[in-house]
Amino acid sequence: MNGHWLLSLSLLALFFAPAYGEIIAIGGGPGTLEWDGQHSDISVIDFTSNPGQIQPAQTGPEDNIALKIIERGGTVTSPNARIVLEISRSNLEGLLKNMVNGDSTKAFEVKGVSATGIIFRIDLGERLGVNRIRFFPRKGFEEFFLQGYELLLNDGSEEQKTLAGTPDFKVFKNVERNLEPIVDLDVPLQFVRFIEVRQLVRGEWEIDEFQVFGAGFASSASYTSKIFDHGQPAVFGGITWAKGSIGEQSKTGVTLSTRSGSTPDPGDSLAWSAWSAPYPAGVRSDIVSPAPRRYSQFRFQLETSEILSAATVDSIAFEVAPALADSLVGEIWPQSALIGQNTLLTYTVKTFNSRGFDRLAIETLAPVEIVRSVQIDGTEVAWEKTDISGGVEISFPRVTGNQTLRVAFENVALRYNTFFAGRVTDSQQPENLPQAITEGDAAADSLARGNDLSVTIRVGKDLIHSFTVAPAPFTPNGDGINDELQITYDIVNLIDQAQIFVAVYDLTGRVRKVIYSGLNSSGRYRKTWDGTDASGAKVAPGIYLLRIEIDADSGAESKTKIVPVAY
Amino acid sequence: MMSGQIFGRFLRRCISASAIIGTVLSEILIFGTALEAQGVDPNRIKGVRRGGELTFAPTGPGVLFGALDPAVKKWYVPQELYNEYQWQQSEYTNYARDQYKRYVNTALEGDYFYDIYGSFITKGWLIYDWSQTQPEQGGSNLFKTEKFRNFFSNLIISSDQKGQHNLAITIGSEIRTTLTPMTFSKPAFDGIQVDYQSDKYEVTTILSRISSPGGAGPRNPSVNQTTSLTTLTGGRATAQVGDYIKVGANYVSAHNSFQLLDAFEGSPRSGSITSSQNAENISKLFVRLTDDSPEDNEGGATLFAWDMIIEAEIETIGPSGELSSVSEVVRASETGLIPSPQGGFQRQGFWEANGSEQIELVYDFSVGSYSGPDPSEIRKVTFELVVANDYRVEVSSDRQTNAQRNNVFLLAARADQNVKDGSNLKVLKIPYGLPTATEIYGMTLEANSILGFDFYGEYDRSVSYRKYPNRQQIKHLSASDEGDGWMMNLSKIANPWFFFGEAYSMDHNYNTSSILARGEVNIDYENRTQFYYEFVDDNDDQDRYPDWQRIFENIDLNVFPGLDENFDFISDFNQNDSEDLPNLVPDYDEPFLRYATDRPEYLFGIDMNNNLWVDRFENDDEADYPYGRDHRGYNAYTGVNIVPGMRVIAGRTDERLIAGAGENITNYVLLSLEKDFPGIGKLRFFENFKLSADNIENNLRQWDEFERRTVPTIDPLAAQDTWINSSFISFDYSKIENLKIVSKFKYDLWHQRKRQPDLREDFVFFGLINKADYIFKISNVDIQPKIKNELRIESPALKSEPERREDILLFSLQTRWPWLSTSSMEAGVEYTIFRQLRDADVAVREGLRDDFSEIVCAVQFTNATNYLGYGLTTQMGFRLTRKSIGNESETGRVAFATVYAGLN
Structure with missing residues (x-):
């Protein structure tokens, strides 16, 4: 465990080697921030057991976990005592809390009435491992003990809920004739969230303290960071974090989410984003919370389904840099296209108080091969195109202040809401992070009427579109003419990868060569066939079949082309 | 006057299409005293003699010659009406000589009843009356008199027969009614069933006001008159075509009715929006998308685009003041x-909800930015969503709530x-829309002995109707969801070979439930107990009560599915259960009874769904369809009878969930042998070998020996890629008179072919039961010693459950000695020793029972005698129980005095 921080640190170093901007790192060893000083809300988090890490708080054998019920968000209630005792709701609440306040002078007293069947329920606030329950009257009042009781437990899980969503209590102990003033019950170690006690014998009684002891870890815990104020609108780069576990790793889980805002108050739902989807541990991921934003926050949620196991978090680090502009709003037009058909698209970006940028990267499903023009404030400017992974980067004269950048290019829409992600960079400030373009109303003219960055297509069932082969005839005789068969296919309508199989068959149905077998998502793909079979020998002249098959979750689809081979 | 009223009543009723059947039936359901007019005492009831017969046919008031006295004062004409005592209102009453006689109810011996044509029916009592009158406040009237319950015990049957034609009209509160198991099957149907049967044709019609079927039991609040209601209609007809084929048609509909509508304004198929549903206009609509398979936490609902189409009818006032309405459709x-x-989480171009995440869309007509039609003008809205992946879409509105007025989302x-x-x-x-009706229609085809094959096929479609409420409208536009279900069974016996094949499918939204409109009560759309009616009940033990609780129906307090081998209508797992004295504990957990009854784990049976429970012992919480909802697949086997009593079967099951995630592919071989050895005993041997890939959850509710109640029992999915072997051998030895020895041995081995994180590599169950009892006499005292040993060695499928090595040894001695002539005294003692088979210094593992010993002593005096025609059995006695666990012991006592009145 002690060597963990070294591992974490090296992980961070590895992931952020080419990083830009400021890196905020918490945990993981020297030079990083301490977990304890960087949080706003925490729930049953332990900072001390393993310094440099956070983990769910562990209950010790002497820890009376009932004492922190209210702190954990739990309650002590009674559905029927108020009527029996003829007291106000607030007085009853105070009386009930006397059982869990640690004060030996105050008790929950049922005196002056002769009633039976009084019920009180304790919500521990969390699912905690419990192995012992004690309750007793105050010293000097021992004769007022509970002379008959039933104690019921519920672990707070979905499985132990009634149809109405209330806890479905199970009887743990039924003592119709209790002779012990101090009830001390050993409970097989189990998760408990709710405890219910029912009075069975008529009489006056009181409970000074209701104590609950346990072991193991809370079933869920959370750590919410403080709100990071970056001083000005900032953009976010990558985020990475490292986790560990105690006990059985498969029984534990931890998720990391982020959010960002433009005011210091995260309760302002208009100024703050929702919590993001979880980021995977151990790899660098781009932060997906909206940017630029001045404020940001992250949250870990730790869970376990086994009392003696827990997830731990070793470290987290993320990149932040000043924004290139206060705001970059973009939209694309037209917003609908025919599937797989080259369409002239206009990508419009409106800048607000730009400090300057001269690169725009557009990433989408199919390669951007043709850029028609680049305009700044309606004026065509010189530009250069560079192919990058998943798209194109276009450079142009620096854009500053409040200007409108417009790029016209040809591309295809290969799935519903084909997204054209854009981010700008400044070659003069290479240390800065790229700034993503957010969807919005970039301009009010006829080329920008959509307010978002995606292009829809007609909803269809096809998964393979535009399967073409060329040339025909195909003559792989090494003369430099038509020696390679160009195979192009569009995979459409997928948002995740599916198994693709492209192969050449002869007319007997035998596979002569597997061109491609692997996973593809929506996109335009190109393969070649040099006319050889699986052994590397040239195939004999004749008619062959080129077949593409996709095995998607909703079913398989295939298309076949005839390929005449001549020499 | 009377005929005029009757005629008016008749007209009113006849114009209501939905009332016709009720009207006709209501008028024929008057219980007469078999008082034929000719048999009436002429001194008491006068009647009119016509054609030599005394008749009570209505004549209407006429012109009475003797009453033609032109005096102004009242009471000048003697009247017979209500004139039991010849009382004249104007006469002075003096009771000095003729003392006053109290009023008596002239209907004590029955009342006179006339039908809708005015024809005299009978003198007697009204037993049952159901009428539907529209438009009228409280226009639905269903009246079951006390005599229906007291005279007839909630069941009346009218019948007729001529030649091959047979007719029966059954009205009852608990009628065992089945049309087909996929359309309508209830152990206790409360309503009317009309059956016709001839040699070739069979027709059944069922009718019920299911939202308040009439006060016939302590659970049934007596609601006779109502304006909003739910009516059930249905039926089945079959026709024999030729010698081998029978075709059938099924129809069931439960629809909400609103009696303030004019006749024909409602629809008996799609139902009507009721008063509580239409109390306010909708101002908010909700759409919720979640992951349909949240357990995998990936690939959940993805939402690409969303919109809502609003159809409205907008009233406009023309230039000359005329009112007209214009239809408008806007997005x-x-x-x-x-x-x-x-x-949810926003991705590039779509939103996603995985695991427990959910995406919610709220359409609020009250927001300031909304510029569309007013909610009072909206006739219909349609959500339009572009979705993908494993989505689950639920919708709600501020009119679709629970008792706390919180939104209830319906799938x-x-x-x-x-x-x-x-x-x-x-x-x-x-x-x-809000649910208004559920309809099922379908057909069956049955063929027998065609080329040696028998075939049964059924196809049904359920249609769930809903309508968009609008207070300003009388008619509401409807929409519907359809779900299909079908099944086919094919079998052939060609000795020694035999074959059986079945194919089936039932969509996840195949629906046999209907929401109940219970008068003006707000419908709680999530409360299945109070507001849902089931066409097909869950009744796994096939007794007279459904296993789940629904309003107006009794609930089964204990469900122990299994056989009734001794034909006493009681599950053999709970023999001491009775209607008046329910027993909720299975016999294998009760003193003395546990000798005869063995736990189901030790018994052999078929487990087609691979959930570790023998199928016929399963208690689930699902409607008893022949095949599971959302399942599609087939099962087929062929076998051969090798010798009498010995057969081998080989087959394959291949089924998958249609909307859910999961499939079950199982290949199996079953060898069964049952052989009698005359004078010695009976041998049984079964061997079931399977290769299974099953990840379909089949959760149950089974008895838990630790909690001593039925608890949710989760399918551990122990056969996801598994070799399964189940062997069973038993021998009943009966050669020596009065000595009975039974041995049972069961061995289950489930071997995982691939490592499963939560499962042991091998699930092993080794169960051995040996028991013997002997009856002998000393003098006139019967003595019956019993001994039973139960050995269980189990390595459970789930790693989280501890291994069990348990042994239970049970000694019992029962004696009975006669006393006087019909009395006897019985005494019994049972001693049980439970041991965990472990080393002495090893503690009992968590989750297992501690070692214990238990001694139960019972003494019982029995007297059997005849009394008032009954065979009385009186029993008095007590039972003492002392259970010792370690150094602690508990003592319990039961004392009883019980009398049974028998008919034997």
């Missing part, structure tokens, strides 16, 4: 109603299978 996005998704759509790559992208169009 919510054009009216400023573009909700931002709440929850609107589910994705087929567990798609994660987006390849099922589609546009969903979901019209919103």
Whole structure:
């Protein structure tokens, strides 16, 4: 465990080697921030057991976990005592809390009435491992003990809920004739969230303290960071974090989410984003919370389904840099296209108080091969195109202040809401992070009427579109003419990868060569066939079949082309 | 006057289509005293003699010659009406000589009843009356008199027969009614069943006001008159075609009715919006998308685009003041109603909800930016969603709530299978409405002995109707969801060979439930107990009560499915259960009884769904369809009878969930042998070998020996890629008179072919039961010693459950000695030793029972005698129980005095 921080640190170093901007790192060893000083809300988090890490708080054998019920968000209630005792709701609440306040002078007293069947329920606030329950009257009042009781437990899980969503209590102990003033019950170690006690014998009684002891870890815990104020609108780069576990790793889980805002108050739902989807541990991921934003926050949620196991978090680090502009709003037009058909698209970006940028990267499903023009404030400017992974980067004269950048290019829409992600960079400030373009109303003219960055297509069932082969005839005789068969296919309508199989068959149905077998998502793909079979020998002249098959979750689809081979 | 009223009443009733059947039936359901007019005492009841017969046919008031006295004062004409005592209102009453006689109810011996034509029916009592009158406040009137319950015990049968034609009209509160198991099957149907049967044709019609079927039991609040109600109609007809084929048609409909509508304004198919549903206009609509397979935490609902189509009828006033209405169809996005998704995660071009995440869209007509039709003008809304992956779409509104007025989401759509790559992208169009009716129609085909094959096929379609409420409208536009279910069974016996094949499918939204409109009560759309009616009940033990609780129906307090081998109508697992004295504990957990009854784990049976429970001992919480909802697949086997009593079967099951994620592919071989050895005993041997890949959850509710109640029992999915072997051998030895020895041995081995994180590599169950009892006499005292040993060695499928090595040894001695002539005294003692088979210094593992010993002593005096025609059995006695666990012991006592009145 002690060597963990070294591992974490090296992980961070590895992931952020080419990083830009400021890196905020918490945990993981020297030079990083301490977990304890960087949080706003925490729930049953332990900072001390393993310094440099956070983990769910562990209950010790002497820890009376009932004492922190209210702190954990739990309650002590009674559905029927108020009527029996003829007291106000607030007085009853105070009386009930006397059982869990640690004060030996105050008790929950049922005196002056002769009633039976009084019920009180304790919500521990969390699912905690419990192995012992004690309750007793105050010293000097021992004769007022509970002379008959039933104690019921519920672990707070979905499985132990009634149809109405209330806890479905199970009887743990039924003592119709209790002779012990101090009830001390050993409970097989189990998760408990709710405890219910029912009075069975008529009489006056009181409970000074209701104590609950346990072991193991809370079933869920959370750590919410403080709100990071970056001083000005900032953009976010990558985020990475490292986790560990105690006990059985498969029984534990931890998720990391982020959010960002433009005011210091995260309760302002208009100024703050929702919590993001979880980021995977151990790899660098781009932060997906909206940017630029001045404020940001992250949250870990730790869970376990086994009392003696827990997830731990070793470290987290993320990149932040000043924004290139206060705001970059973009939209694309037209917003609908025919599937797989080259369409002239206009990508419009409106800048607000730009400090300057001269690169725009557009990433989408199919390669951007043709850029028609680049305009700044309606004026065509010189530009250069560079192919990058998943798209194109276009450079142009620096854009500053409040200007409108417009790029016209040809591309295809290969799935519903084909997204054209854009981010700008400044070659003069290479240390800065790229700034993503957010969807919005970039301009009010006829080329920008959509307010978002995606292009829809007609909803269809096809998964393979535009399967073409060329040339025909195909003559792989090494003369430099038509020696390679160009195979192009569009995979459409997928948002995740599916198994693709492209192969050449002869007319007997035998596979002569597997061109491609692997996973593809929506996109335009190109393969070649040099006319050889699986052994590397040239195939004999004749008619062959080129077949593409996709095995998607909703079913398989295939298309076949005839390929005449001549020499 | 009377005939005029009757005629008016008749007219009113006849114009209501839905009332016709009720009217006719109500008038024929008057119980007469078999008082034929000719048999009436002429001194007491006068009647009119016509054609020599005394008749009570209505004559109407006429012109009475003797009453033609032109005096102004009242009471000048003697009247017979209500004139039991010849009382004249104007006469002075003096009771000095003729003392006053109290009023008596002239209907004590029955009342006179006339039908809708005015024809005299009978003198007697009204037993049952159901009429539907529209439009009228409280126009639905269902009246079961006390005599229905007291005279007839909630069941009356009218019948007729001529030649091959047979007719029966059955009205009851608990009629065992089945049309087909996929359409309508209830152990206790409360309503009317009309049956016709001839040699070739069979017709059944069922009718019931299911929202308040009439006060016939302590659970049934007596609601006779109501304006909003739910009516059930249905039927089945079959026709024999030729010698081998029988075709049938099924129809069931439960629809809400609103009696303030004019006749023909409601629909008996799609139902009507009721008063509580229409109390306010909808101002908010909700759409919720979640992951249909949340357990995998990936590939959940993805939402690409969303909109809502609003159809409205807008009233306009023309230039000359005339009122006209214009239909308008607009998209919510054009009216400023573009909700931002709440929850879920935004990806590039879509929103996603995995695991427990949910995406919610709220359409609020009250927001300031909304510029569309007023809610009072909206006739219909349709949600339009572009979705993909494993989505589950539920919808709600501020009129679709529970008792606390919180929104209740009802399922609107589910994705087929567990798609994660987006390849099922589609546009969903979901019209919103409140549920108003459920309808099922279908057909059956039965063929017997065609080329030696027997065939049964059934296809049914359920249609769930809903309508958009609008207070300003009388007619509401409807939308519907359809779900299909079908099944086919084919079998052939060609000795020694035999074959059976079955194929089946039932969509996830195949629906046999209907929401109840219970008068003016707000419908709680999530309360299945109070507001749902089931066409097909859950009744796994096939007794007279459904296993789940529904309003107006009795509930089964204990469900122990299994056989009734001794034919006493009681499950053999709970022999001491009775209607008056329910027993909720199975016999294998009760003193003395546990000798005869063995736990189901030790018994052999078929477990087609691989959930570790023998299918016929399963108690689930599902309607008893022949095949599971959302399942599609087939099962087929062929076998051969090798010798009498010995057969081998080989087969294959291949089924999968249609909308859910999961499949079950199982290949199996079953060898069974049952052989009698005359004078010695009976041998049984079964061997079932399976290769199974089953990840379909089949959760149950089974008895838990630790909790001593039925508890949810989760299927551990122990056969996801598994070799399964189940062997069973038993021998009943009976050669020596009065000595009975039974041995049972069961061995289950489930071997995982691949490592499963939560499962042991091998699930092993080794169960051995040996028991013997002997009856002998000393003098006139019967003595019966018994001994039973139960050995269980189990390595459970789930790693989280501890291994069990348990042994139970049970000694019992029962004696009975006669006393006087019909009395006897019985005494019994039972001693049980339970031991965990472990080393002495090893503690008992958590989750297992501690070692214990228990001694039970019972003494019982029995007297049997005849009394008032009954055979009385009186028993008095007590039972003492002392259970010792370690150094602690508990003592319990039961004392009893019980009398049974027998008919034997």
